[in-house]
Amino acid sequence: xxxxxxxxxxxxxxxxxxxxxxxxxxxxxxxxxxxxxxxxxxxxxxxxxxxxxxxxxxxxxxxxxxxxxxxxxxxxxxxxxxxxxxxxxxxxxxxxxxxxxxxxxxxxxxxxxx
Numbered sequence: 132x133x134x135x136x137x138x139x140x141x142x143x144x145x146x147x148x149x150x151x152x153x154x155x156x157x158x159x160x161x162x163x164x165x166x167x168x169x170x171x172x173x174x175x176x177x178x179x180x181x182x183x184x185x186x187x188x189x190x191x192x193x194x195x196x197x198x199x200x201x202x203x204x205x206x207x208x209x210x211x212x213x214x215x216x217x218x219x220x221x222x223x224x225x226x227x228x229x230x231x232x233x234x235x236x237x238x239x240x241x242x243x244x245x
Contacts, residue, residue, distance in 0.1 A: 145169055149231070157230035163187070163221040169214040175234045176227040180204040185221035187214040198223070 144167055151158040163169055165185070180189065180198065187198040191212040196204055198214060198221060206212045214221060 143167065145171075147225070152230050154230060154233075156226060156228045158227075159225045159231070161221075161223045161225050163214055163217050165217050165220050167217065169217070171213055173209050173211050174206075174227065174231065175208055176229055176231055177208050178206045179226040179228075180206070181224040181226070183222040183224060185217070185219040187217040187219075187221045189213075190215050 143164065145161065145163040147159055147161045149157055149159040161180075163185075169187075180203070182198050182200055182202040182204070184200055185198070188195045189198050189204050189206075189212060191206060191210055193210075195215075196202070198204060
């Protein structure tokens with residue numbers, strides 16, 4: 132078992148820390164201090180953000196969503212996105228599927244054999 136607690140934002144820029152890696156997924160923490168820019172680029176994997184603390188907006192071509200504690204936000208592989216209007220230090224858990232930077236294409240889902 133591995134436990135993680137959101138750190139105090141002491142950096143002057145966004146910090147990502149991978150916490151777990153398996154072929155099917157990776158999990159990390161992402162902390163963006165208030166008033167700084169989110170430098171991320173599109174990923175080759177689907178991505179889920181679970182907001183632990185702070186406030187911001189997640190912007191993508193399809194619209195934007197509030198990034199507030201308790202929010203669960205999904206971004207499909209390849210989609211431009213970034214957090215903006217970071218008013219309070221933003222702490223999120225990030226889940227990539229498959230694992231980040233694998234560039235893998237998820238296998239096609241087939242119905243079960245009968």
